Amino acid sequence: MALRRSVTLEDVARRAGVSRTTASYILNGHSAQMRISPDTEARVRGAATDLDYRPNRSARSLRTRRTATVGLISDQIAGEQYGSSMLTGASIAARELDHLVVMGESGGDPELERLLIEEMVDRHVDGVVYATRTARTIRLPAGLRGVRAVLLNCEDPTAQVACVLPDDEGGGRLAAAELVAAGLVHVWVLGVDPVPDATAGRRRMVGIRAELALAGIAVAGVVDCDWTVGEGFAATRDWLTRGGRAEGLICMNDRLAMGAYQALAEAGLRVPDDISVVSFDGSALASWLRPELTSVELPFPELGALAVRRLLDPDDHGGTDSVPLSVRAGGSVRRR
Amino acid sequence: MALRRSVTLEDVARRAGVSRTTASYILNGHSAQMRISPDTEARVRGAATDLDYRPNRSARSLRTRRTATVGLISDQIAGEQYGSSMLTGASIAARELDHLVVMGESGGDPELERLLIEEMVDRHVDGVVYATRTARTIRLPAGLRGVRAVLLNCEDPTAQVACVLPDDEGGGRLAAAELVAAGLVHVWVLGVDPVPDATAGRRRMVGIRAELALAGIAVAGVVDCDWTVGEGFAATRDWLTRGGRAEGLICMNDRLAMGAYQALAEAGLRVPDDISVVSFDGSALASWLRPELTSVELPFPELGALAVRRLLDPDDHGGTDSVPLSVRAGGSVRRR
DNA sequence: ACCACATGCTGAATCGAATCAGCACAGTGT
């Protein structure tokens, strides 16, 4: 309950000795269409400042049907370890455009998602960013049809929606390039996409193979497992006990890499002397490991910010943005 | 731009053959004060359903001065590793009370914080939750005076504000109790609060000492350092090289414990055979370490949810809530 | 002296719901 003294446009107009109309035009900067004398303009602005006038947003929204508010709906963004910085980026971009972010986390529950979208549309948000934790293919929720929306970290090939994605294929090339530059030839990959709709792993693989191919190398082998620390550990240990060896290991995310580190340590293999490791995410975890992990960083804040900017850009008419990844160098790749 | 067909109360009233007034009273459940015949009520509700009537929130807000929206402002919550689940909890609680969360992250910048608070108050949020990443003492921002607010994970002893905190002292007792139960006597603590305003470390120490005292034990020693992996590693290594030894080590958070694990491993000490480790946070990281870390879990989602519930409870008149922590057992404490 | 035109402003309607004050009608008691 905001107990602000209620200074209305009427008060400002009265104090400046003009009509509400005039005051409104001046304060909204439409003076060009209105022909206002400099003197009047100064008086109105002065009055607004003196009274600390703040327009009532509800009243304004009622007329203009805009709220200076964007919705951000996601499955797991807020409570997630890494992706949450998408929220930060979105929030910053929104503020720069004088908007606030209304957040909704569905936890993956379609019914809750429907409710949240409905609540946002009811509140006349100026648009909705629909984000997913993992990059994947989705169906645009029915509640968003006819609503201005941008997909963030996901895509719907069947819908005509603006869409912001990380360039996972380029990221794959970057990861492979790190190993190639170190002169490594025998490269394995840990953790290819388990989920059918997920796109990140597949695209990264394309990039990895392409970049290795440039050096005349093929991927020596792939260990498939879930993208968690535990699975990374178990899969790597299995691989090692089966006699698996490599010069370089590309892990699909930092958690997998942590699991791999553990299994490698247990087997007495040292990073990077015995084996080089590169991964994806560029999360804080990468910098916590010893040696620090060389990781291809996902630009989460930029992704979030870009989605909001596109959402609020009236000249944006769809299409997919592919945001480049970058390497965060650690000490997990052998120096040539 | 939500392009919803605009069904107004007027449309519903017309279809039901009643006045707007009647329709309004029925749909808002004030029928008790109004005496409405069951027949009319059914007709109005039917019409609302048929037309898929959704009240215009802006119009409603203009009259009622309420928006069914709560502000959540914080320094780092969104982009943070662990605390972000406060947001999740807040968002869920808000939805249960038919509200949405408007988020603002200041990044610790007081000017941005001021702006965000102003924007929220301008938009007539029904209240503001003011959260900090680390539990500490703060000054209620000037913009929140006179605004309904709840402090989350922080407190201002000089202000009369509702306040939701984790029970760090109780948490300290839980941590110590784990070691006492394992029959350990020689206990060190790693990482006491570096920041002057921070309260978590101090309170946990009080709890730790109290619980140990019950068993007739005193803290054998304290290693002071920042609450990061790097510092935890360095401090523990220094301590070990200086001949430091203990049966049990209490780390002030999971990251510190990770650093300690690394230093202990380097020194050839095994957890929990040579030394038992307990920490605070109960973050995902605790479950990633090998052996899994026994950690006193901070109930972030509950904290966030409680803050929102209190904010929206008209009968809540201030005071401090202390939410209990709980032990997430791992394998880092020696079995007796 | 008269018209044309630019200048600088205002009145009133509008957005959609909430709500106060009160009205028409039916039934009951005397």
Added chain:
DNA sequence: ACACTGTGCTGATTCGATTCAGCATGTGGT
């Protein structure tokens, strides 16, 4: 036949801004 009470509803106003349509006044040309 009359007042009285209860039932079930409605008209009109209000919240605070935006915006369309138009009205005085002054200025210059002929």
